[in-house]
Amino acid sequence: MAHVKTDNALIMFVNGAGVAVAYGMLAISLWLSTEVPLSTKGFWAMSVMMLTLALVNFVKYRFDDKMSEDRIQRIEDAKNEKLLSEYVGENK
DSSP, X not given: OOOOOOSHHHHHHHHHHHHHHHHHHHHHXXXXXXSSXXXXXXXXXXXXXXXXXXXXXXXXXXXXXXXXXXXXXXXXXXXXXXHHHHHHHHTO
């Protein structure tokens, strides 16, 4: 089976790098802000991590829902194709 190359790997790498840079900048910002108490910094960091987790789950469930819809549509298309081929076969 031939390997089909897509741009998904590059896009995922760029997005991963963006996330890493954003986390790095957040960490530096929290480290360098001396006026903010440590408990507030921890709360902000936990909030960002929870938001990230929620977004990953949101995207995963949207992707799973789309895959399910596509699978159902392929089954319906195959069923319709079979019905049409049987109908055409009877009329010959």
